Amino acid sequence: MLLFATISSTPLYVSLCNSGQSNASSLSGSSGCSAAIISAVRNVYHGKLIYGANWNEYDQVKFWDVLDYIGVLAYFPLTKKANPPIEDLITAWNRQCSILERFSKDHGGKQFIFTELGYNKSDRAAAEPWAFKTGGAHAEEIQRRCLETALALTGKKQFLAGTFLWKWFPDLPNLEKEDYPLQTQQIKALIAKYWW
Numbered sequence: 001m002l003l004f005a006t007i008s009s010t011p012l013y014v015s016l017c018n019s020g021q022s023n024a025s026s027l028s029g030s031s032g033c034s035a036a037i038i039s040a041v042r043n044v045y046h047g048k049l050i051y052g053a054n055w056n057e058y059d060q061v062k063f064w065d066v067l068d069y070i071g072v073l074a075y076f077p078l079t080k081k082a083n084p085p086i087e088d089l090i091t092a093w094n095r096q097c098s099i100l101e102r103f104s105k106d107h108g109g110k111q112f113i114f115t116e117l118g119y120n121k122s123d124r125a126a127a128e129p130w131a132f133k134t135g136g137a138h139a140e141e142i143q144r145r146c147l148e149t150a151l152a153l154t155g156k157k158q159f160l161a162g163t164f165l166w167k168w169f170p171d172l173p174n175l176e177k178e179d180y181p182l183q184t185q186q187i188k189a190l191i192a193k194y195w196w
Contacts, residue, residue, distance in 0.1 A: 034063045052115030055130075064107050069161060072100075074114040075130040078146065083138045084126050089149040092126075097157055104159040111161035118166030118180040119146040132179050144186055151194035165191070
C-alpha cells in the first residue's frame, strides 16, 4: 500500500487513492491496524483516501473517521422478483439510499463513493448483483434496468459523491468472455445519458 501511495504522490495528479477493498470481514472491524496503515499512507500521499467495504459490511468498519469518504461495493440486492419492473428497482434503490443517507449523517455527513457498481448480464442481476452467473430469460434487459436505476442516482443524492463502474476492459483479444460487460451499445448509451 505504501508503495502505491508513494507512486500516487508523484506528479501524476492522482486525487483519490483507494486504501483497499474487502470482501471479507477480516479487515473491516480492525480499526487499530487499519488506522496505522492509513496514517502511514497519509505521510506519503496527500490526496483523498477511501476504503471500499462490501455492501453487507460497510456498517462494521471502525475507521471511517480517518478516511475522506465511505466506500462501498454497491452490490445491494434489490428484489427477488423474476424480471422486475423498473419501478420496483427504483423503490428498492430509494429504500437503500435512505439507509446510506442515515449512515452518512451518523458519520458527520461523510459522503459515500460506490467503489464498485455493476450488474452482470443475468436474470438474477437484481437479486444477486455480486454473482458471476450469466444468462437466463430477459438477462440483458434486467442488466440494463438495474444499471439505469443506479446511474439515475448520479447528482441526485447528497450523500453520494461518486461511482466507479465495474467493470470495463479494453477490447483486446481474449479467450475468455468477460463478465459484467459494459461495452454494449445499450450500456454505453446509458452511461452517456447519465454521466455526460
